[in-house]
Amino acid sequence: MTNGKIPAVRLGDDGPEVGVQGLGCMGMSFGYGPTDADEARATLERALELGVTLYDTADAYGAGENERFLAPFVKAHRDDVVIATKFALAIPPDDPTRRIIRNDAPYIRQAVEASLERLDVDVIDLYYMHRRDVNVPIEETVGVMAELVREGKVKHLGLSEVTATELRAAQAVHPIAALQSEWSLFSRDIEARVVPAARELGVTLVPYSPLGRGFLTGSFSNAETDLTSGDFRRQQPRFTGENAAANAALLEPVRTVAESHGVSPGQVALAWVQQQTAVHGLPVVPIPGTRKVSRIEENTAATKVELTEKDLALLEPIAAQVAGDRYPDMRFASAGRE
Numbered sequence: 001m002t003n004g005k006i007p008a009v010r011l012g013d014d015g016p017e018v019g020v021q022g023l024g025c026m027g028m029s030f031g032y033g034p035t036d037a038d039e040a041r042a043t044l045e046r047a048l049e050l051g052v053t054l055y056d057t058a059d060a061y062g063a064g065e066n067e068r069f070l071a072p073f074v075k076a077h078r079d080d081v082v083i084a085t086k087f088a089l090a091i092p093p094d095d096p097t098r099r100i101i102r103n104d105a106p107y108i109r110q111a112v113e114a115s116l117e118r119l120d121v122d123v124i125d126l127y128y129m130h131r132r133d134v135n136v137p138i139e140e141t142v143g144v145m146a147e148l149v150r151e152g153k154v155k156h157l158g159l160s161e162v163t164a165t166e167l168r169a170a171q172a173v174h175p176i177a178a179l180q181s182e183w184s185l186f187s188r189d190i191e192a193r194v195v196p197a198a199r200e201l202g203v204t205l206v207p208y209s210p211l212g213r214g215f216l217t218g219s220f221s222n223a224e225t226d227l228t229s230g231d232f233r234r235q236q237p238r239f240t241g242e243n244a245a246a247n248a249a250l251l252e253p254v255r256t257v258a259e260s261h262g263v264s265p266g267q268v269a270l271a272w273v274q275q276q277t278a279v280h281g282l283p284v285v286p287i288p289g290t291r292k293v294s295r296i297e298e299n300t301a302a303t304k305v306e307l308t309e310k311d312l313a314l315l316e317p318i319a320a321q322v323a324g325d326r327y328p329d330m331r332f333a334s335a336g337r338e
């Protein structure tokens, strides 16, 4: 850190400079049980003081609630924050509890207006396609996103959970600044094809769930018994039943490395993701999610942790041993379509 702030890095070839770690804001409104809104607001402010400038949300996080929650913070610091939001997970009119994937032009046009209004901004700094609708050619979707750039509604484009082939096709239509996909000690499927494609195309990797949705910190070991009823991790194959017990045992080397550096297991998990920059030769900006001031301090401090070759070797076997997929339906992820 310089002046107590984390270093900065550019998103894509001509995207904005952002702190090398961003903040995932989803849990502040959605998915991970009850939130203390005052603590979450204090977390946003503390993150900015520490040099975190990329704030990640989506229209789907609480059906717009997360964007609304962030709006006053974004307004108060408009020139200092890079606000990223996403479209594609639509609510079908007949069932507000379900989500369907939509990448078509009328939907994107409606979604961007709604996000601009909820975020209370004139322009979205980074606009992602959240999930891929395979019924719409990606060139068509990115073509509409590029029109939004030309119209001044959006500054930069991103994609989430696309395959290497899809990323190449998209980049041929318009520069893609960021690719947001799951990447952690537990989830490494993107390393085979997606990461090399991003490096080749000059696209920055923005790993989501770098803490394995919290599991890599050791703060819970079985979602069914340790987390509240509304928490969606209770539906995830890795965190329940026999898989959870087997996966909790995989944290042993993470704890060993953490002890040797005098840091927490979560900091080791974050340092590992950050160090993929050197391993794969491309910029990496993880976006761990937290709603707590003490944790944003802990997480940003992980940017100073340097893992040794010996540490990396100890951590290397973990991902191949993880029990259970990262989603109940893997078509939701790029690996399910490769």
Ligand SMILES: NC(=O)c1ccc[n+]([C@@H]2O[C@H](COP(=O)([O-])OP(=O)(O)OC[C@H]3O[C@@H](n4cnc5c(N)ncnc54)[C@H](OP(=O)(O)O)[C@@H]3O)[C@@H](O)[C@H]2O)c1
Residues within 6 Å of the ligand: 023, 024, 025, 026, 027, 032, 056, 057, 130, 160, 161, 180, 181, 207, 208, 209, 210, 211, 212, 213, 214, 215, 217, 219, 266, 287, 288, 289, 290, 291, 292, 295, 298, 299
């Ligand atoms: N593109 C996509 O499809 C996609 C999918 C999922 C998520 N995302 C984005 O990525 C962001 C991060 O992913 P994520 O939230 O799923 O997973 P994550 O960052 O791997 O983990 C977040 C969980 O870890 C806990 N946590 C954070 N720091 C901690 C620490 N130092 N010690 C102990 N526990 C800690 C958080 O709890 P507290 O909040 O209580 O601290 C939360 O439950 C999201 O906020 C969202 O913006 C994108």
